[in-house]
Amino acid sequence: MPNALIATAPDFSQPIAVLKHCHDRIRKQLETLQNLLGHVxxxxxxxxxxxxxxxxxRYFNQAAPHHHADEEVDLLPMLTMTASGEDAALLQKLMPEILAEHHQMDSLWQALNLQLAPIADGAPAMPASQLSAQDVQQFSAIYSAHMEKEETWIAPMAKRLFNAQQMQQLGSAMQQRRGITP
Known part of the structure; x- marks a missing residue:
């Protein structure tokens, strides 16, 4: 009997579930950022x-870039090749938005990363070097709306349109990106 007390991550045979799991981890990291605003x-x-x-x-410097690449390099191009009709029209509308949001989030992250470095290093807290509430709020808001868009439209479309071979191809690409051998 599996131990239901321990939450496990989906494996790469379920690539859409892995992407959703990444979103859940992003939400936890955004919550941690919010908590730091009050703690520091x-x-x-x-x-x-x-x-x-x-x-x-660690999450936004290592895992998040892999997640964005999963979508930009594999998921969205595979959907573009597979989608037709209303799906293709929706994808044509959403894809530029998603890619622009990735760039926007990456840019905001660079500022936050610089703000977090002195905290991570244990430097004496000074008002000028503290975490910007505005930057955290903007980063969190964009990420949250972005994930909702992907979970509402992109993930269900992939689940509906991709066959087993395409799911395996997506999962394999994601696994390789992370240096994990099957």
Missing amino acids: PQHGNDAQAQQAAHSVM
């Missing part, structure tokens, strides 16, 4: 703040 002014760059900043930086 009260407690400074203490051990908890350092650990939280490291966690957010």
